[in-house]
Amino acid sequence: MQSDQINELVKALSKAQKKFSHAEKNATNPHFRSNYANLSAVIDACRDSLCDEGLSYSQVPKLNGEQWVCETMLFHSSGQWISNQVPILASRADAQGFGSGLTYARRYGLAALVGVAQEDDDGNEAVTAKPPEEKKPENRASKPDSKQNTLSRIVAKVTERAIKPEDMKEIISGLYEKKSIKDCSTEELSELLALLEKNDLSSLGHIVMERQAERQLAKRDAEMKKEQVPT
Secondary structure (H helix, E strand, O other), X not given: OEOOOOHHHHHHHHHHHOOOOOEOOOEEEOOOOEEEOOHHHHHHHHHHHHHHOOEEEEEEEEEEOOEEEEEEEEEEOOOOEEEEEEEOOOOOOOHHHHHHHHHXXXXXXXXXXXXXXXXXXOXXXXXXXXXXXXXXXXXXXXXXXXXXXXXXXXXXXXXXXXXXXXXXXXXXXXXXXXXXXXXXXXXXXHHHHHHHXXXXXXXXXXXXXXXXXXXXXXXHHHHXXXXXXXX
């Protein structure tokens, strides 16, 4: 959403973005063993530059129908504004779960609205890339079907952990938007197996929440871009 006119805001944001730093990846996701920029890093990357150009923001949780969302609004001193909404997906129904979901929504909402990117940790690897290693020929005759083997291991792990069928259905749908485990690709099955081996059901629920939020944010960003295309 936006005010009737945003020309002054756009000019100011353009100037501010020139001074943005990349949000430093200062936190670690233990589930995917990857680094990411937390909320404070995103704020540090843009707040001073926004203020210098007469821009400020607010982030407020609110109900949109039956869904809690975090609305991020970017204001300009002229009175012009733009906003987005990111769903608040709590991993459990208590204050801590809601707070965690709100922090996640604030981080993605602010970064998407003002255009903050995470620090690129792939650049150095790209310019100092090692030559590809020579691959040894595979003995296909003795190698089992990798997809079927992974599927069998997942079934064994689900049985061992006593995970209910309805819970697995929600996990698969939330992670991959697939109706059945049989619809998953080999890569998706490999990731699912790794997640089942390293996380309890509560942690899996949090990971599913993050994956769903990422998809909804991407969808929302795409819709916003369409709305802003001049007719």
